[in-house]
Amino acid sequence: MELSAGKTRSRLQDYIASVANCAVEITELKHLSGGAIQDNWAVNLTVAEGEWVGSHELVLRRDAPSGVAASHGRAHEYQLLKAAHSAGVQVPEPCFLCTDTSILGRPFFLMHRISGEASGYLLVKGNDDPGLARKLGLNLARLHSIQPPRNDLVFLGSAPNDPALAAVERYRGYIDSLDWPMPVLEWGLTWLVAEAPTPGKPVLCHRDYRTGNYMVDCGELTGVLDWEFAGWGDRHEDLGWFCAKCWRFGATGREAGGISERAPFYEGYEAEAGTAIDPKAVAYWEVMAHVRWAVIAAQQAARHISGIEPSLELALTGHVIPELELEILKMTLDSGHA
């Protein structure tokens, strides 16, 4: 359903008016480029009176016609954004969710539009930015203050007893479904079983908290994006994913996401969380991060190889696997056990 078509646009406008309980005018409606998982639109509107009086620049996120199994639909993503926003995490403020498919054909929600740069390659080109790293640490700690049980997040299921071993099982399952021998990833997974840390208290993990998934405007963090993989897990999983060498966009010397040293990122986190980070557990989850990214890369390459989705980008993604694997071999060498 093309949103900008007259009828759909007026149906959307009427719907927003019914939620706001007053006259609303959509002044702009434009499709935004985005991933294959979502369908995003820029919506500008004017509200005549009441609580939301004034002009607003929003984003409408609608489920794509075909969802990706491992990611949340818009209804769940809306709940996650609301929970994160209430916990004080810098995110685009969610406005409301519509699950009535008679309006736009598929569920959607509206959130405030944030501005800034998200490209990892551009962000790591700037100067060392300890202030940004500290802010990202603080925001991650606020996210991790969300802990089960939560009635608003029941769709996340129950927290795994041992997040590390649960992840190992998941990635072994993915490798088996690819039917593609990956001995170095198996080597890493064997190490991850042997070295699994004692599970900590479960927290809400973002699971893709890294440079490239947050927006920065004039040096200020404007929002953390891409919540579709969030779930209950170990706090060190997000910390390790953020610091993993594969997410430094070539700025390998700056261990906190290619933007700064680790210290300010850890300090920002610890000051807010009131909990000390276990550096050994972070190192463990950095190995897991490389395994996870390699498995995802193999899945993406398989989409090209199978002929389902011929794509040069997916084909080249398969070629990031060797360097991830070399890193896995290096990281698992010095533990004294492996």
Added chain:
Amino acid sequence: MRDRPDTADLLKIARQVLRNDLTDLLPTEKRYQALMVSNAIAIAGRQLGVGGETERRELVVLRDLLGVDGQSEDLYRELSARIRAGTYAAGTPDHARMRAFLETITRRRVGESNPRALDQD
């Protein structure tokens, strides 16, 4: 016999034309795709350059390590299954030898897919 210039030479000159003469003429939003094409040609050229002899040598080592015969795909399947089963886990006799083998094949593969990652070592 094949006619010259050979595959590697053709890929090399095709990539040069793309990079030196064509990429800058493209609209900005299409340059990324040209870079991806150039990268794909480079990987293909490096894979050709390594050739079958290296893989044959690797398979000789792998057959010896596993103590079984078979084709490449079967051997790597067997290897993966054994690693998962813990056959080469830390503390086992063949642990260090197997790790060295994995590092050898992985370095060769990085050399084909992204040799710059080897420079950062």
